[in-house]
Amino acid sequence: MTGFTEDTSAETVLARLSECPDGRLSEVMSSVIRHLHAMVKEVEPTQEEWMTAIRFLTEVGQMCDERRQEWILLSDILGVSMLIDAINNRKPAMATPSTVLGPFHVEGAPELPLGANISRTDKGEPLLVSGRVLDEAGRAIAGAELDIWQTSPDGFYDVQQPDEQPAMNLRGRFRTDKDGVFHFRSIKPCSYPIPTDGPVGKLLTGMGRHPYRPAHIHFIISADGYESVTTHLFVEGDEYLDSDAVFGVKDALIVPFVLHPADDGAEAYYTVENDFRLCTAS
């Protein structure tokens, strides 16, 4: 027997996985142990720094409840959520790329007819969203579902403001017509900060980073026989496109929101047009 030493610490811990009955758990924990020990050797934390880390990790869990998931937020700001999204959604270049789901999706948004308005208040700048859902060869997919959600003009989702916004405000599900076309009305989304009142917000500030996400509309697009895609459309020109707090931006998802100025009879409004391309399910 040899005792625990700094040089062989990872190997000593790894050897204890020899009786692990679960092959996948053994594979995962082996990677965790190797990287954790390598990181500690690189950083050489003092005992005080280690206690600071223990306190931080504890607080992240204790900030979580039914409405708040601070560990997902930590995964988001370290780019881990986007990396896992990328690994699980490798697609050909022509397909619409995926991005993070985020914490504000709600199952069962109302099914609405094409052309309906998902805004249930009179706030915000009017917006028309339109486009087509296509297959790999550019052919229309009829009956594809688009599940859509976005923030209010104040930068909050309905579920964050149950007393101030009507339920299901700025959420809806639409189906493409026989030509693969969808269109609906909404308001122009705005950039907004992720929650900063917890330990993850403090870490973000400590690292000299801002908490903003560039303005976007969320989409989950699905159709029988195709792979679903969870994605956003980002507003071209937004000041946070290069520094999204959660790293969600991909070039192909940045689209112009075109302003149509107020005219004699009509108020100003925006239009955005985008075709989504799905891959055939494998």
Added chain:
Amino acid sequence: MTGFTEDTSAETVLARLSECPDGRLSEVMSSVIRHLHAMVKEVEPTQEEWMTAIRFLTEVGQMCDERRQEWILLSDILGVSMLIDAINNRKPAMATPSTVLGPFHVEGAPELPLGANISRTDKGEPLLVSGRVLDEAGRAIAGAELDIWQTSPDGFYDVQQPDEQPAMNLRGRFRTDKDGVFHFRSIKPCSYPIPTDGPVGKLLTGMGRHPYRPAHIHFIISADGYESVTTHLFVEGDEYLDSDAVFGVKDALIVPFVLHPADDGAEAYYTVENDFRLCTAS
């Protein structure tokens, strides 16, 4: 601008540290980000596995309260606590090696005269502990303090059983005499499981590991002009010496606990003798 990709994920996140005002935080987070992304790329977690990890990490924090620190326990069973201890306590070969403090040290244990018994009940097998505290050259250190604690014969520390054990049971502080000698009475310690009713216990079981620590007595030894050492003495022959759940064992800390069988007039008892060697403070 280029968007987030699987290949460049770590570099994209690292680039955001450029405005970090705290050099040490930047160094630590840079190592965290690099190893975290490398680990995710190695493991390629599914979205479901990632959610399992998020739930586990959340539960570890939510298991913590004033009496329980599940994150330290996780650090312990992954060998991280021992690695940080090793990094912060590099000593010459002749010095008594350190090992983990553990969660059960209590400040202000009673100061007792040499020869006193730290057991405040009549349970357990009697033990005499003795030895010397020496410097690097093997010279006696007079007036060195030994802060000592251990479990009851049932495998619990007094603070774990406030209703069943007297306060400060099996705790005491002693000072070496002019020849550097200490001696006190106690009971033979026993091996015991770390807490298994939380997420860390489930992980340990999932990895096919047992939760036991080999029997030991804790010591913090300090003297003016010398570096303090936090360590254990382990009972030679204990069945868990090769598989301590928290990796605390070092060869130099395993010592024989010698049985002296019952005689006509006297009950059986154990003796253990060990000299500790401190380094001069730098």
